Amino acid sequence: MINSRITEVEKLSQNTSTIRFKWDQHAEAGQFIMVWVPGAGEIPISLSHLGNEKGITVRSYGVASEALIKKREGERLFFRGPYGRPFTKVEGRKLIIGGGSGMAGLLPLIDEKSHGIVAARTKSDLLFHDRFPRGHVTVVTDDGSAGIKGLAVDGLKGLRLEDFDVIYACGPEMMLKSILDRIRDSGVRAEFSLERIMKCGIGICDSCSIDGHQLCTEGPTFSLEEIASMREFGVTRLTESGRRIWLGKH
Ligand SMILES: Cc1cc2nc3c(=O)[nH]c(=O)nc-3n(C[C@H](O)[C@H](O)[C@H](O)COP(=O)(O)OP(=O)(O)OC[C@H]3O[C@@H](n4cnc5c(N)ncnc54)[C@H](O)[C@@H]3O)c2cc1C
Ligand code: FES
Structure with missing residues (x-):
């Protein structure tokens, strides 16, 4: 289980937030991580931001996602991954x-x-x-x-x-x-x-x-x-x- 400090939480709407955290692991568009929220559960979430500072964008849906969007800067994010087959890169429109x-x-x-x-x-x-x-x-x-x-x-x-x-x-x-x-x-x-x-x-x-x-x-x-x-x-x-x-x- 990876344990990273949350660097920023950006509230995009009433029920949706982007959570940024430092993680220099290579990952590609389409891959996801399994995020564990102690006491609430573990759920798959896509990486919405790549680079050394990664990000996930979560919409509150049930128990774990609701607990996740309540996280604040400085708190810990527990996860494993990246998992899954990424999208194939295609040049062009x-x-x-x-x-x-x-x-x-x-x-x-x-x-x-x-x-x-x-x-x-x-x-x-x-x-x-x-x-x-x-x-x-x-x-x-x-x-x-x-x-x-x-x-x-x-x-x-x-x-x-x-x-x-x-x-x-x-x-x-x-x-x-x-x-x-x-x-x-x-x-x-x-x-x-x-x-x-x-x-x-x-x-x-x-x-x-x-x-x-x-x-x-x-x-x-x-x-x-x-x-x-x-x-x-x-x-x-x-x-x-x-x-x-x-x-x-x-
Ligand atoms: C590969 C992948 C990537 C995802 N990426 C994102 C993301 O970037 N942002 C985001 O907000 N959400 C994403 N999701 C959806 C997210 O995983 C679910 O919203 C979350 O698992 C709900 O868990 P919960 O504990 O909040 O809700 P629960 O209380 O577990 O669930 C509430 C209801 O939703 C149903 N449910 C739970 N998970 C799923 C699911 N995966 N598919 C269909 N029904 C489900 C349950 O059966 C239940 O009826 C992704 C899911 C997958 C499989
Ligand atoms: S989530 Fe267990 S086999 Fe895919």
Whole structure:
């Protein structure tokens, strides 16, 4: 377990904070760490900031994430990692699609050639839409409080997929499913970062498996072709007790 002092906590909204800490370990966009909050639990969180001072951006969701965003500068952060397969680096124009807290792990990919689709339930839930080059972000909210009223996939209207060399996406599984259905026959290269319950983070417990792939070691990033061949993607997932539940409307 690594133990690092927190150097900064930046509150981004009522329920979301970026926690910065010193850690000179090499890590790449798309990788995650398992963060242990004593008394609350251990959860997977993507690295939102790389370099010698790393960062994670956490949205309060349940017991452990809520305890994590209450951390203050000078306190200790306990974690292990980095884990997981990073996004493949592709030169050229990137289309980056992030839904909710899914934007956190995509932040290190943004450069001057990127265009973003940033989606959230409501304006106050938008994350990192201000980090894209001016005029190169499409904002989408469920309630229309900012940008287009609709879902992330609606942000693709008006964009030409052939203008991009790669699409990177992360967000709720049903969001990723609708994007997969929209782009799968376009021939564009794409990678999605998936989420599943993770307990060990190192390929032992199988709680993160999807169609026989373990997300923590083989993912969490997968190519469009790999995801298109997963029968469980967008259909079912395992709960913390290992029970299989249906996603979406069935
Ligand atoms: C690879 C990966 C990277 C992640 N990166 C980030 C990040 O950068 N920022 C961020 O805010 N969150 C991220 N998450 C999500 C984060 O791990 C969960 O929000 C967290 O585990 C919730 O734990 P909790 O104790 O706060 O909530 P709990 O009290 O454990 O959970 C509340 C509810 O959420 C469900 N749940 C818990 N974890 C997950 C999960 N992983 N997938 C689906 N449902 C779940 C539980 O079954 C329960 O119903 C990531 C998840 C993964 C797998
Ligand atoms: S989290 Fe245990 S095998 Fe992936």
